Amino acid sequence: MEPIIKIENVTKKFPEGEGEFVALKNINLEFQEGEFSGIVGPSGSGKTTLLNIIGSLDQPSSGNAWVMDKNVAELSHKESAQLRNLHLGFIFQVYNLLPVYTVFENVEFALLLQNKSKEERRKAVMQALEWVGLENIPNKKPSKLSGGEGQRVAIARAMVKEPKIVLADEPTANLDATNAHAIIQTMKKLNEELGTTFLFSTHDEKVMQYLNRIIHLKGGEVEKDEIITAQNPKS
Amino acid sequence: MIQFILKGIVRDKNRSLLPIIIVALGVTLTVFLSGYLGGVFQDVIQQNARFETGHVKIMSKAYAQNKDQLPIDLALLETDKLKDELQAEYPNMRWVQRIKFGGLLDVPDDDGNSRSQGPAAVMAVSLLSENSQELDRLNIRNSIIKGTIPTKNGEVLISNDFADKLEIDIGDEITYVGGTMYGSMAFQNYTISGTVKFGNIGFDRGAVIMDISDAQQILNMENGATEILGFFNNEQYQSESAEDIVKNFNAQYEKSGDEFAPEMQSLEDQNGLGEILAYSNYMSQIIVTVLILAMSVVLWNTGLLGGLRRYKEYGIRLALGESKGSIYRKSIIEAILIGAIGSIIGTLFGLIATYYMQEVGLDISDLLNQSSMIMPSTIRAKIIPSQLYIGFIPGLVAMVLGNMLSGMGIYKRETAHLFKELEV
Numbered sequence: 001m002e003p004i005i006k007i008e009n010v011t012k013k014f015p016e017g018e019g020e021f022v023a024l025k026n027i028n029l030e031f032q033e034g035e036f037s038g039i040v041g042p043s044g045s046g047k048t049t050l051l052n053i054i055g056s057l058d059q060p061s062s063g064n065a066w067v068m069d070k071n072v073a074e075l076s077h078k079e080s081a082q083l084r085n086l087h088l089g090f091i092f093q094v095y096n097l098l099p100v101y102t103v104f105e106n107v108e109f110a111l112l113l114q115n116k117s118k119e120e121r122r123k124a125v126m127q128a129l130e131w132v133g134l135e136n137i138p139n140k141k142p143s144k145l146s147g148g149e150g151q152r153v154a155i156a157r158a159m160v161k162e163p164k165i166v167l168a169d170e171p172t173a174n175l176d177a178t179n180a181h182a183i184i185q186t187m188k189k190l191n192e193e194l195g196t197t198f199l200f201s202t203h204d205e206k207v208m209q210y211l212n213r214i215i216h217l218k219g220g221e222v223e224k225d226e227i228i229t230a231q232n233p234k235s
Numbered sequence: 236m237i238q239f240i241l242k243g244i245v246r247d248k249n250r251s252l253l254p255i256i257i258v259a260l261g262v263t264l265t266v267f268l269s270g271y272l273g274g275v276f277q278d279v280i281q282q283n284a285r286f287e288t289g290h291v292k293i294m295s296k297a298y299a300q301n302k303d304q305l306p307i308d309l310a311l312l313e314t315d316k317l318k319d320e321l322q323a324e325y326p327n328m329r330w331v332q333r334i335k336f337g338g339l340l341d342v343p344d345d346d347g348n349s350r351s352q353g354p355a356a357v358m359a360v361s362l363l364s365e366n367s368q369e370l371d372r373l374n375i376r377n378s379i380i381k382g383t384i385p386t387k388n389g390e391v392l393i394s395n396d397f398a399d400k401l402e403i404d405i406g407d408e409i410t411y412v413g414g415t416m417y418g419s420m421a422f423q424n425y426t427i428s429g430t431v432k433f434g435n436i437g438f439d440r441g442a443v444i445m446d447i448s449d450a451q452q453i454l455n456m457e458n459g460a461t462e463i464l465g466f467f468n469n470e471q472y473q474s475e476s477a478e479d480i481v482k483n484f485n486a487q488y489e490k491s492g493d494e495f496a497p498e499m500q501s502l503e504d505q506n507g508l509g510e511i512l513a514y515s516n517y518m519s520q521i522i523v524t525v526l527i528l529a530m531s532v533v534l535w536n537t538g539l540l541g542g543l544r545r546y547k548e549y550g551i552r553l554a555l556g557e558s559k560g561s562i563y564r565k566s567i568i569e570a571i572l573i574g575a576i577g578s579i580i581g582t583l584f585g586l587i588a589t590y591y592m593q594e595v596g597l598d599i600s601d602l603l604n605q606s607s608m609i610m611p612s613t614i615r616a617k618i619i620p621s622q623l624y625i626g627f628i629p630g631l632v633a634m635v636l637g638n639m640l641s642g643m644g645i646y647k648r649e650t651a652h653l654f655k656e657l658e659v
Contacts (some may be wrong), residue, residue: 003563026563057553077558077560078558078560081558081559082558083556084555084556085556088556096551096554097551101246105239105242109552112236114555157555
């Protein structure tokens with residue numbers, strides 16, 4: 001089966017003083033559709049840089065990163081935005097909800113960018129809120145939400161457009177154990193029900209116990225690529 | 236999407252309130268200053284037109300050269316005929332004769348000796364004619380403080396301040412002492428029918444107003460006048476038409492060597508009013524330009540601060556798949572909405588302030604005590620149609636310009652850096 005993400009000899013360098021800092025060194029990875037995988041490693045190991053490249057927010061200095069058959073290295077700004085808009089969902093460490101908008105409007109925003117009709121948006125948003133168990137509080141403002149609720153809204157926002165891939169950067173870092181388990185279980189359920197590919201950047205043990213595959217990064221290199229259980233490919 | 240942006244503007248006070256206040260303040264100032272300057276200059280122009288220059292004025296060539304001295308010996312003669320010819324040739328204007336001259340007013344006591352005296356500036360206009368429009372044009376009815384308008388020859392109006400100074404009242408007799416247009420001495424008694432106050436320091440200090448036939452009689456100026464004034468029928472000065480009429484009229488007498496041949500001057504050719512009109516336009520342009528620049532700089536900075544504050548939001552939107560171009564365009568749409576709201580509020584406040592100054596005015600009579608200018612003693616703003624856009628457009632342009640400049644930061648910043656703001 002064609003991988004949904006294919007990282008091929010990717011190196012990423014950043015200018016540092018008069019020299020340069022190598023964040024990723026010749027990375028080669030493949031992810032199949034429906035994976036529930038994680039990239040783990042200490043700070044500065046290149047986790048976020050790798051997620052940014054897969055999310056087409058950054059481009060490799062050399063090598064190729066294929067996401068949904070599109071080479072991130074060759075995409076224009078507009079094409080990158082389109083890839084994110086149609087196929088990628090992001091979940092962050094802090095929930096990053098737009099504070100002036102309600103729960104409903106935060107989730108709806110992604111669909112506005114896709115020019116969906118009002119009725120289509122309403123249906124999709126309510127469905128996404130149902131997936132995360134927040135269908136009863138669509139009009140709440142983010143400031144009134146608990147940490148767990150905020151992160152669930154963020155999941156609903158990432159999932160509302162039913163993307164092929166969700167990139168989650170330390171999604172449980174700000175949550176207590178109960179909420180962390182609840183959030184990760186929600187994502188696992190969506191992975192199993194919708195076949196969405198989830199790729200985490202994490203060092204949270206609670207997250208790791210749910211992952212099917214763990215890629216260990218160290219100093220910008222893949223130290224270990226560990227398959228925990230059988231994948232759960234989309235049927 | 237516009238609805239979504241509007242919600243953001245309304246709910247996020249930091250995004251909208253400060254820029255709206257800045258735009259509204261700038262626009263209020265622009266609109267008010269425009270109305271204020273427009274009102275003041277228009278008042279000065281109108282007062283000058285009504286009392287002094289007309290929209291066009293015809294004098295003898297010699298009189299025109301020495302008009303500051305009011306040389307009655309250089310007056311125009313056979314003016315009835317000339318006036319009729321003008322009326323036939325230029326039917327879109329109304330033509331009136333006036334005589335201006337100076338003299339001494341003497342107030343006799345019961346024994347016939349001088350009780351008080353003072354120099355007078357006499358303006359003779361058509362007061363007794365049934366069809367005269369001078370009463371309305373000079374706003375004489377509303378300017379009467381005491382008494383009435385002259386109803387027969389031998390009655391005059393005197394400025395209220397002058398009457399107080401000479402300690403005379405209505406019904407009192409005064410003696411005019413001066414000369415005829417041929418240089419002989421002239422004495423004539425007149426009765427005060429009323430006192431007037433025009434709110435025009437130059438006139439209120441020492442003016443006497445009499446019917447033109449009385450002046451022609453005392454000055455021995457039968458069928459003559461020092462000047463013939465032309466006013467457009469709608470009483471509004473029309474610069475281009477006036478210039479055409481002046482050019483056309485003067486062409487007839489261009490080659491005449493007669494110093495008593497008539498010469499026409501437009502309002503703008505007299506008393507430096509052309510310069511005042513040009514200055515008024517120039518000042519309006521300066522004010523608008525300075526305010527646009529100042530507002531743009533302030534809004535640019537506000538936009539930069541707002542943009543910095545919103546990097547996180549931009550990062551989220553990028554992550555959700557919005558392009559940099561779309562974010563930039565929406566920030567411009569926001570600027571247009573905020574600029575429009577601020578400009579509407581500013582225009583409204585500017586108009587209210589202008590209306591207040593139009594009704595109440597600012598009394599500057601103390602400043603004009605020594606002035607001989609024909610200038611209103613209370614300066615008033617005036618609501619003019621251009622106020623509807625003179626502040627609105629700059630307000631909108633400044634807001635959009637400020638946001639365009641500050642928004643360029645979105646383009647200059649790497650996507651990954653904008654996104655990195657999310658990690659904070």
